[in-house]
Amino acid sequence: xxxxxxxxxxxxxxxxxxxxxxxxxxxxxxxxxxxxxxxxxxxxxxxxxxxxxxxxxxxxxxxxxxxxxxxxxxxxxxxxxxxxxxxxxxxxxxxxxxxxxxxxxxxxxxxxxxxxxxxxxxxxxxxxxxxxxxxxxxxxxxxxxxxxxxxxxxxxxxxxxxxxxxxxxxxxxxxxxxxxxxxxxxxxxxxxxxxxxxxxxxxxxxxxxxxxxxxxxxxxxxxxxxxxxxxxxxxxxxxxxxxxxxxxxxxxxxxxxxxxxxxxxxxxxxxxxxxxxxxxxxxxxxxxxxxxxxxxxxxxxxxxxxxxxxxxxxxxxxxxxxxxxxxxxxxxxxxxxxxxxxxxxxxxxxxxxxxxxxxxxxxxxxxxxxxxxxxxxxxxxxxxxxxxxxxxxxxxxxxxxxxxxxxxxxxxxxxxxxxxxxxxxxxxxxxxxxxxxxxxxxxxxxxxxxxxxxxxxxxxxxxxxxxxxxxxxxxxxxxxxxxxxxxxxxxxxxxxxxx
Amino acid sequence: xxxxxxxxxxxxxxxxxxxxxxxxxxxxxxxxxxxxxxxxxxxxxxxxxxxxxxxxxxxxxxxxxxxxxxxxxxxxxxxxxxxxxxxxxxxxxxxxxxxxxxxxxxxxxxxxxxxxxxxxxxxxxxxxxxxxxxxxxxxxxxxxxxxxxxxxxxxxxxxxxxxxxxxxxxxxxxxxxxxxxxxxxxxxxxxxxxxxxxxxxxxxxxxxxxxxxxxxxxxxxxxxxxxxxxxxxxxxxxxxxxxxxxxxxxxxxxxxxxxxxxxxxxxxxxxxxxxxxxxxxxxxxxxxxxxxxxxxxxxxxxxxxxxxxxxxxxxxxxxxxxxxxxxxxxxxxxxxxxxxxxxxxxxxxxxxxxxxxxxxxxxxxxxxxxxxxxxxxxxxxxxxxxxxxxxxxxxxxxxxxxxxxxxxxxxxxxxxxxxxxxxxxxxxxxxxxxxxxxxxxxxxxxxxxxxxxxxxxxxxxxxxxxxxxxxxxxxxx
Numbered sequence: 001x002x003x004x005x006x007x008x009x010x011x012x013x014x015x016x017x018x019x020x021x022x023x024x025x026x027x028x029x030x031x032x033x034x035x036x037x038x039x040x041x042x043x044x045x046x047x048x049x050x051x052x053x054x055x056x057x058x059x060x061x062x063x064x065x066x067x068x069x070x071x072x073x074x075x076x077x078x079x080x081x082x083x084x085x086x087x088x089x090x091x092x093x094x095x096x097x098x099x100x101x102x103x104x105x106x107x108x109x110x111x112x113x114x115x116x117x118x119x120x121x122x123x124x125x126x127x128x129x130x131x132x133x134x135x136x137x138x139x140x141x142x143x144x145x146x147x148x149x150x151x152x153x154x155x156x157x158x159x160x161x162x163x164x165x166x167x168x169x170x171x172x173x174x175x176x177x178x179x180x181x182x183x184x185x186x187x188x189x190x191x192x193x194x195x196x197x198x199x200x201x202x203x204x205x206x207x208x209x210x211x212x213x214x215x216x217x218x219x220x221x222x223x224x225x226x227x228x229x230x231x232x233x234x235x236x237x238x239x240x241x242x243x244x245x246x247x248x249x250x251x252x253x254x255x256x257x258x259x260x261x262x263x264x265x266x267x268x269x270x271x272x273x274x275x276x277x278x279x280x281x282x283x284x285x286x287x288x289x290x291x292x293x294x295x296x297x298x299x300x301x302x303x304x305x306x307x308x309x310x311x312x313x314x315x316x317x318x319x320x321x322x323x324x325x326x327x328x329x330x331x332x333x334x335x336x337x338x339x340x341x342x343x344x345x346x347x348x349x350x351x352x353x354x355x356x357x358x359x360x361x362x363x364x365x366x367x368x369x370x371x372x373x374x375x376x377x378x379x380x381x382x383x384x385x386x387x388x389x390x391x392x393x394x395x396x397x398x399x400x401x402x403x404x405x406x407x408x409x410x411x412x413x414x415x416x417x418x419x420x421x422x423x424x425x426x427x428x429x430x431x432x433x434x435x436x437x438x439x440x441x442x443x444x445x446x447x448x449x450x451x452x453x454x455x456x457x458x459x460x461x462x463x464x465x466x467x468x469x470x471x472x473x474x475x476x477x478x479x480x481x482x483x484x485x486x487x488x489x490x491x492x493x494x495x496x497x498x499x
Numbered sequence: 500x501x502x503x504x505x506x507x508x509x510x511x512x513x514x515x516x517x518x519x520x521x522x523x524x525x526x527x528x529x530x531x532x533x534x535x536x537x538x539x540x541x542x543x544x545x546x547x548x549x550x551x552x553x554x555x556x557x558x559x560x561x562x563x564x565x566x567x568x569x570x571x572x573x574x575x576x577x578x579x580x581x582x583x584x585x586x587x588x589x590x591x592x593x594x595x596x597x598x599x600x601x602x603x604x605x606x607x608x609x610x611x612x613x614x615x616x617x618x619x620x621x622x623x624x625x626x627x628x629x630x631x632x633x634x635x636x637x638x639x640x641x642x643x644x645x646x647x648x649x650x651x652x653x654x655x656x657x658x659x660x661x662x663x664x665x666x667x668x669x670x671x672x673x674x675x676x677x678x679x680x681x682x683x684x685x686x687x688x689x690x691x692x693x694x695x696x697x698x699x700x701x702x703x704x705x706x707x708x709x710x711x712x713x714x715x716x717x718x719x720x721x722x723x724x725x726x727x728x729x730x731x732x733x734x735x736x737x738x739x740x741x742x743x744x745x746x747x748x749x750x751x752x753x754x755x756x757x758x759x760x761x762x763x764x765x766x767x768x769x770x771x772x773x774x775x776x777x778x779x780x781x782x783x784x785x786x787x788x789x790x791x792x793x794x795x796x797x798x799x800x801x802x803x804x805x806x807x808x809x810x811x812x813x814x815x816x817x818x819x820x821x822x823x824x825x826x827x828x829x830x831x832x833x834x835x836x837x838x839x840x841x842x843x844x845x846x847x848x849x850x851x852x853x854x855x856x857x858x859x860x861x862x863x864x865x866x867x868x869x870x871x872x873x874x875x876x877x878x879x880x881x882x883x884x885x886x887x888x889x890x891x892x893x894x895x896x897x898x899x900x901x902x903x904x905x906x907x908x909x910x911x912x913x914x915x916x917x918x919x920x921x922x923x924x925x926x927x928x929x930x931x932x933x934x935x936x937x938x939x940x941x942x943x944x945x946x947x948x949x950x951x952x953x954x955x956x957x958x959x960x961x962x963x964x965x966x967x968x969x970x971x972x973x974x975x976x
Contacts, residue, residue: 028864075962075969076890116864138890142881149875152920156928164928168920175880175916179909182890186897186905 021122062485086482177224225258244351288315293422328404335397367439505567523601571619589735653731668711674704691762778805858931869951
């Protein structure tokens, strides 16, 4: 039984939500009552199907586990090859978890084309899990690109007033980023002897110029997705216009894919170029942390503020990756998971408020705590986590990355540590203006506290944030072997020893 | 008997075209739909005849005029299939517009004969003959709605420019004849192999031949006729023009450039690079500015031909297979896109403007999804089959070392994605302005659904299709 599970688990996690989505799409208007239960069931079963992965995973091994490999398009040498290591396992679980949260969060606010809404999210969930599981570069690319279609529709159909601009910008930005990666993958395909197997791209004897060019091609693809400064401008637009669920998925999972790409592709495939350009990467990361943190401070739109805060937090992730140290890399990966929970929670909090008042502007609120005490408590937790308070998940990642930065260069650490101030400033200042004070505005005075449905997803995320913050050891344990192995790879290690 | 087997499909189609023309005189009133079914049966029969040639050893018959090889058999089968689908798509459309006459089917069939002759030509003369037969049929088809000013204008333009292109082609052929002393493609190839690579007359001949070919394919800067013809012709005819003749024109490239002028491959590679870059660039950029759906698809066709050339200009057998794969996939995407226009049109109303697609998802969710698949496929977004087609030709370019060209191609595909996205935006994000119910015709709906789902479902089997394409071009130099 368990042996069978080992060989089909990842396929189930990818195809079950997609199949459910297609069924919902087909049923559509004929059985409107079935849409919500079916969607919740699809996401729920997918999550349950991925949980045993954690238990069955051999954490001491860096090898790819739960592998599947079937020839898919032999004419193009494309295989359907799946597998996860300690780096992708937490991301797969995060994705299936967020999938459940999004299904619960799609409350009565979603009125228009409900079947399509649920179908789009389920299909996207499957594709995102596929990105984290793919061991074949072309399969990865297919998932990576296909994901744009549901997201394009989600922002475009259920988004805000300026949704068309935002969604086309989102699509073209990310598409432009990824096409150059395609060329790099094709080049590697020929260099590796006509195979798209990612593992066979590792340790290719590539010259310096090809390495740099490939690194840049990957950089454009991943930097847009993360997004790094200065190619981040699509993100605030997309977040502001997207419906709550779209923002959640975008922030919690899609942004992680860029960072995952660096770890899975750039570092092991072109280690020399990664080291040569690490300075550039660190600079861009620090700009994101410092400058974008300041930009977040002046936002009046709550979603925009959280979007900029996401960019700053992702700056920590890229900083951690390009310090080439176990501790910083661990920190970056923990930060990815933590930010997945925290940003999702914050966007959902904004969604809760938006469903009531139909405004995201901070100045429309004030004194919400008087009317919504439970909600205020949860939002306090998430705001603290976003600011990196010890005891929450936000602290672990930032702390580890800053530790790593100290080892590398004192000034990196100092600049990175400014986030402790700016992060606290923009998050808590927003919290203060929205939640505290007297409920003087008549609209705020009429607010009602969270419903059971809202409470359930806030509690789920709150628990995740606290567990990860108080006891990150299991997560670090799962990742340790893979991270260590990645940094020990000949090229990665060699140049890493002499900073 | 054996010596006419390679031309059996042509004989079948030609005979039946004559039969239909005659039968129509006597039975026009009694059996209204008869010509349609007879034409379809003819194409199916000819398809089987071509299928039976697949296993035969390659021959050249009629004193070196016609080649009977796997290349011609597979191309003919593709042309028959495409024409069958085109006729099925157009049935309801032409019936409503009063052109459901035997002439329509006869012209379509003679066009098919012309294409068959083109793809199996082993001699410059038979090649030219096939090309002219196709072109004349197309001129007449476009002008069928003689009271339509747009159609007449389109036919006139196409005729004048087409005649010019034919002239260029003939002029180039005459120069090649001057260099090699033969019009037989095999002989030309063997003589050119001994000619120094930069022979002036041969290169000049190549330039003219290539110009003529590029015109037929619709590659920039020989693309001027495409937007006008696509827009002016009745949509059913546009459907015809944009599918099978493209595949046949691609076969001409294989016959002339690859088989005949392989000795000059260095020269034509450079020229094709220019044509490809210009086509992708101008096609994709100008398509953005269009408000007419058919014109937009015309410029998109130009851009797609640029992508197709990427496979060809690699000058490798694998690349030819990739380009053929691209041509077939493109033909089916184009069928779907124009099929949707036909679906939305009705008597006295042509759904040609982009505006007419507004809110289609609310009027008819299913066909909006189908059109979405066609658009994403044309844009080359996975998991649709259009992605694998782009992957194939870009891979061909990379394998031949054209890295810069590959980068240019993908960048232009991003520009192209914009106007395909705009269609999706109109269908899904906007509210409808036209509330009329969609056309009833059952077969059109079924066909469109199958075609659309194939964009998604066929993708995993892209490998099978490409294996067929590889079988077709095996044996080319």
